[in-house]
Amino acid sequence: MIKLTIDNIEVEVEEGTTILNAARKIGGKVVPPAMCYYSKLDCSGGKCRVCLVKVAQSSAKDPRPMPKLVASCSTMAQDGMVVQNITSPEVLEARKAIVEFLLLNHPLDCPVCDQAGECDLQDLAYSFGSENTRSREERSVHKQEDIGPYIQLNKNRCILCYRCINTANQLTDQRVHGMLFRGDHAEISTYIEKSVENDFSGNIIDVCPVGALTDKTSRFKSRVWFTKPYDAHRECPKCNGKVVLWMKGNEVLRVTAPKDKNGEVEHFICNECRFEKKEVSDWKIDGPRTIERTSVISLNHYTNIDKLNKEEK
Amino acid sequence: MEQKNTTISFSPDSLELVNKIIKRYPEGKERSALLPILHIAQAEFGGWLSPEVMDYVADLLHLLPIEVYEVATFYSMFNLEPVGECVIEVCQTGPCMLNGAGEIIKHLEKKFNIKVGETTPDGKFTLRAVECLAACGTAPVMKVGTEYHENLTTEKVDELVNHWCKCGKMSHLNPYQE
Amino acid sequence: MGKKILTEHISDPNLHKLEVYQQHGGYASLEKALKKMTPDEIVEEVKKSGLRGRGGAGFPTGMKWGFIDKKSDNPHYLVCNADEGEPGTFKDRYLMQCNPHALIEGMILASYALNANKAYIYIRGELYYVLRILEKAIAEAYAKGFLGENILGSGFSLDLYVHPGAGAYICGEETALIESLEGKRGNPRLKPPFPAVSGLYNCPTVVNNVETLATIPWIVNHGSEEYAKIGIGRSTGTKLISASGHINHPGIYEIELGVTVDEFLNSDQYCGGVREGHSLKAVIAGGSSVPVLPADLILKTKAGEDRLMTYESLSDGGFESGTMLGSGGFIVMDETTCIVRNTMNFARFYRHESCGQCSPCREGTSWMEKILARFEYGGAQAEDIELLVDISKNIEGNTICPLGDAAAWPVASAIRHFRDEFEEHIRRNGCYFE
Numbered sequence: 033m034i035k036l037t038i039d040n041i042e043v044e045v046e047e048g049t050t051i052l053n054a055a056r057k058i059g060g061k062v063v064p065p066a067m068c069y070y071s072k073l074d075c076s077g078g079k080c081r082v083c084l085v086k087v088a089q090s091s092a093k094d095p096r097p098m099p100k101l102v103a104s105c106s107t108m109a110q111d112g113m114v115v116q117n118i119t120s121p122e123v124l125e126a127r128k129a130i131v132e133f134l135l136l137n138h139p140l141d142c143p144v145c146d147q148a149g150e151c152d153l154q155d156l157a158y159s160f161g162s163e164n165t166r167s168r169e170e171r172s173v174h175k176q177e178d179i180g181p182y183i184q185l186n187k188n189r190c191i192l193c194y195r196c197i198n199t200a201n202q203l204t205d206q207r208v209h210g211m212l213f214r215g216d217h218a219e220i221s222t223y224i225e226k227s228v229e230n231d232f233s234g235n236i237i238d239v240c241p242v243g244a245l246t247d248k249t250s251r252f253k254s255r256v257w258f259t260k261p262y263d264a265h266r267e268c269p270k271c272n273g274k275v276v277l278w279m280k281g282n283e284v285l286r287v288t289a290p291k292d293k294n295g296e297v298e299h300f301i302c303n304e305c306r307f308e309k310k311e312v313s314d315w316k317i318d319g320p321r322t323i324e325r326t327s328v329i330s331l332n333h334y335t336n337i338d339k340l341n342k343e344e345k
Numbered sequence: 346m347e348q349k350n351t352t353i354s355f356s357p358d359s360l361e362l363v364n365k366i367i368k369r370y371p372e373g374k375e376r377s378a379l380l381p382i383l384h385i386a387q388a389e390f391g392g393w394l395s396p397e398v399m400d401y402v403a404d405l406l407h408l409l410p411i412e413v414y415e416v417a418t419f420y421s422m423f424n425l426e427p428v429g430e431c432v433i434e435v436c437q438t439g440p441c442m443l444n445g446a447g448e449i450i451k452h453l454e455k456k457f458n459i460k461v462g463e464t465t466p467d468g469k470f471t472l473r474a475v476e477c478l479a480a481c482g483t484a485p486v487m488k489v490g491t492e493y494h495e496n497l498t499t500e501k502v503d504e505l506v507n508h509w510c511k512c513g514k515m516s517h518l519n520p521y522q523e
Numbered sequence: 524m525g526k527k528i529l530t531e532h533i534s535d536p537n538l539h540k541l542e543v544y545q546q547h548g549g550y551a552s553l554e555k556a557l558k559k560m561t562p563d564e565i566v567e568e569v570k571k572s573g574l575r576g577r578g579g580a581g582f583p584t585g586m587k588w589g590f591i592d593k594k595s596d597n598p599h600y601l602v603c604n605a606d607e608g609e610p611g612t613f614k615d616r617y618l619m620q621c622n623p624h625a626l627i628e629g630m631i632l633a634s635y636a637l638n639a640n641k642a643y644i645y646i647r648g649e650l651y652y653v654l655r656i657l658e659k660a661i662a663e664a665y666a667k668g669f670l671g672e673n674i675l676g677s678g679f680s681l682d683l684y685v686h687p688g689a690g691a692y693i694c695g696e697e698t699a700l701i702e703s704l705e706g707k708r709g710n711p712r713l714k715p716p717f718p719a720v721s722g723l724y725n726c727p728t729v730v731n732n733v734e735t736l737a738t739i740p741w742i743v744n745h746g747s748e749e750y751a752k753i754g755i756g757r758s759t760g761t762k763l764i765s766a767s768g769h770i771n772h773p774g775i776y777e778i779e780l781g782v783t784v785d786e787f788l789n790s791d792q793y794c795g796g797v798r799e800g801h802s803l804k805a806v807i808a809g810g811s812s813v814p815v816l817p818a819d820l821i822l823k824t825k826a827g828e829d830r831l832m833t834y835e836s837l838s839d840g841g842f843e844s845g846t847m848l849g850s851g852g853f854i855v856m857d858e859t860t861c862i863v864r865n866t867m868n869f870a871r872f873y874r875h876e877s878c879g880q881c882s883p884c885r886e887g888t889s890w891m892e893k894i895l896a897r898f899e900y901g902g903a904q905a906e907d908i909e910l911l912v913d914i915s916k917n918i919e920g921n922t923i924c925p926l927g928d929a930a931a932w933p934v935a936s937a938i939r940h941f942r943d944e945f946e947e948h949i950r951r952n953g954c955y956f957e
């Protein structure tokens with residue numbers, strides 16, 4: 033075990049833990065935001081740069097500071113390391129700049145975006161961004177592409193985090209979408225306008241931090257803050273069948289995987305559970321889902337769950 | 346997997362070259378041969394990489410088609426759409442610009458009556474402005490097929506264009522053969 | 524005339540042929556190294572020579588070789604970086620074209636020193652014709668027994684191949700180059716791990732520039748002491764400088780590190796001065812990525828000392844008043860040059876070449892280009908100057924690889940030294956140069 037401090041809070045972690053995961057162990061405000069890293073995905077992280085932190089002391093052995101801010105998601109914690117996140121004005125400055133970069137070509141179409149209310153970019157902009165844009169340039173616009181009946185792709189909203197590619201690589205050996213072109217022309221695409229379909233393809237919706245990938249089967253049905261999340265399960269031959277149902281009245285509007293306090297899915301679910309099972313009778317409802325992260329959703333009130341379960345029978 | 350495209354396949358000579366190149370990389374690392382093979386494919390199949398050609402290459406190297414699309418779209422030398430028989434690439438970066446690259450480009454636009462990025466209606470010439478070709482000391486510079494032409498003047502360009510009007514498909518040359 | 528190491532015989536039009544190269548003393552180092560020296564002794568020699576990487580960063584070569592993970596059971600690789608894409612730099616192309624065997628000989632020595640049995644030359648794809656020259660030269664070397672199994676009976680074996688890129692400046696960055704060599708997109712990797720520990724195919728790998736490797740035979744032949752005698756201080760040896768722009772004799776010059784900038788620019792031996800009838804305005808001394816300096820600061824340091832062509836002297840004054848030797852791309856601009864237009868041109872270059880992986884570089888480079896275009900074509904406002912400075916600061920140091928910095932520095936330095944020109948572009952609502 034090694035000990036380090038993050039924003040003056042000491043934490044003990046196993047060797048080989050990243051700074052970000054050490055901070056997650058502490059929890060709360062000292063946790064740097066992460067837009068590309070995803071602990072469930074191999075090879076994720078390092079790209080978005082919102083998790084940059086300052087290392088004021090590299091380790092007990094080498095007390096020098098690191099010369100540049102480092103990506104906390106991909107930098108290993110060291111024994112005796114001293115990390116500054118929100119206690120460093122330099123970090124806050126840089127993070128504000130990164131948010132500005134991420135929003136530069138973002139369409140800001142939250143009013144018509146299904147992700148609004150549970151969007152990491154929205155949260156990030158509220159927490160670290162500035163109120164005005166300094167850009168007078170036109171936002172870049174990508175040609176849109178139909179990737180099949182289940183998943184809606186909106187390239188303009190994409191922040192190129194690579195999570196959906198990592199997910200596809202991890203869950204199937206038949207990935208059909210990927211990162212095309214480069215630089216400011218880079219985009220998520222299938223290149224030949226192909227349907228993204230396999231038993232687990234829907235998970236790319238859950239990992240997407242923004243509204244670039246949304247569920248077509250629940251498109252525009254409701255704003256997320258008008259729906260109520262419930263833990264539910266079913267016998268499923270393909271996945272463990274544990275999901276979150278997003279309901280309005282007795283209607284199942286959307287099915288997602290349950291997410292943990294870091295906003296990451298607890299496990300991946302199959303497309304059948306996600307897209308095909310939209311009747312209350314398909315599910316056994318376990319109880320209301322408390323959403324810690326996103327305030328808008330957790331404001332919801334719950335109706336009687338027993339009643340719901342009864343009604344479906 | 347995609348259905349195998351039977352209409353596209355390398356000539357025996359190219360296939361031999363391709364197999365030779367694959368062997369340059371350690372076993373299990375055949376993917377390393379992707380860029381050289383895409384160069385050969387582009388030259389052999391009409392000067393550009395159609396999705397069908399890329400699928401064929403993917404099949405040869407046991408890659409997913411998307412893996413080949415991802416790579417082909419990253420590198421500026423791969424043409425994703427049909428090009429003219431002769432692709433003229435004029436360097437437009439700093440040092441060349443200081444020495445008159447702009448005039449050369451304008452001259453060619455006027456001569457062909459097309460804009461940078463376009464192909465003449467007869468399909469003969471495609472004009473491109475590209476980034477530094479590592480020949481800044483002999484600016485302005487252009488690359489056509491596998492050849493460099495340096496210290497350009499408008500007269501020199503005219504001569505070259507006349508020459509290419511007569512000869513064959515400059516953009517379709519195998520990079521490994523002279 | 525200074526000492527010539529790489530270009531001594533380069534005027535011989537047949538130097539690219541193995542027998543001619545041998546007549547000039549080529550491949551002599553192999554006997555000595557493979558039979559009389561241990562790999563560690565070669566690393567030691569290179570360390571003592573003070574040779575620093577000629578690809579741009581100037582990292583001590585011997586030290587880099589020393590980092591190779593010897594404990595690893597995996598094979599080691601040597602990769603030559605022949606991607607030469609830095610605007611203003613064209614020395615590697617010339618060297619490979621005219622003197623390919625110097626590179627091959629250097630790679631044999633380096634591979635022996637690093638215990639690598641496979642080596643690749645990653646050459647930029649545009650240079651097909653140089654690729655063919657290299658392949659011919661390599662075939663000659665195989666035929667002579669300098670490559671392949673059991674070289675000169677030493678028990679050491681090496682296979683050497685050329686690998687073409689396909690148009691991407693970023694593949695000159697060593698980890699992007701490795702990705703590209705693996706047949707992938709040229710996205711730089713996160714460091715650590717460094718290539719010396721986990722590089723090509725996750726095996727210990729050294730990536731060196733063409734010029735760096737081509738210097739090794741001389742060091743082995745003449746000894747590190749002789750090499751270290753050339754140059755000044757920590758800038759030992761000779762360096763190829765690519766000179767371009769508004770000068771009388773653009774071209775490639777091998778200089779002993781330590782000649783003054785004034786001599787390099789003005790003597791007939793080198794650039795031959797700014798072109799007739801014009802005066803010096805600015806110089807980019809080390810390839811487009813390094814800060815631009817105005818005439819007074821390139822010839823003399825802020826303290827008034829003669830600026831020398833060395834790593835140390837060129838960076839004297841830090842970014843306030845100095846620059847860097849970089850890859851030795853010496854771009855000269857006379858008074859007819861519009862700094863704004865030139866900066867916009869390079870901004871376009873970096874925007875075009877960004878791999879797009881990390882947000883500051885991907886978004887920042889394109890934003891800077893768009894703002895600079897408003898200076899050039901009209902529409903810039905007073906606050907845009909500070910905005911540009913700010914964007915460049917926000918990119919710098921916050922990216923995965925140094926391309927972000929390389930895109931930020933030219934903009935920041937142009938404003939630092941030529942602010943009035945930016946202001947004038949605002950006043951006149953566009954460019955006023957012809």
Ligand SMILES: Cc1cc2nc3c(=O)[nH]c(=O)nc-3n(C[C@H](O)[C@H](O)[C@H](O)COP(=O)(O)O)c2cc1C
Nearest residue numbers: 576577578604606607608695696697731732735925
């Ligand atoms: C964006 C970028 C482009 C680069 N391009 C080249 C290049 O074309 N050639 C080169 O030798 N080094 C280039 N480098 C430097 C390499 O990353 C690496 O430092 C070098 O190849 C090491 O060799 P050396 O130690 O012999 O200089 C580049 C670096 C960056 C960040």
Ligand code: SF4
Nearest residue numbers: 190191193194196240
């Ligand atoms: S679509 Fe979503 S998950 Fe995929 S790269 Fe874009 S932002 Fe990331």
Ligand code: SF4
Nearest residue numbers: 878880881884922924
């Ligand atoms: S700095 Fe630019 S080129 Fe380098 S990894 Fe980031 S986006 Fe790619």
Ligand code: FES
Nearest residue numbers: 069078080081105
């Ligand atoms: S979360 Fe660390 S760089 Fe994106």
Ligand code: FES
Nearest residue numbers: 436441478480481
């Ligand atoms: S700028 Fe044109 S070749 Fe370098």
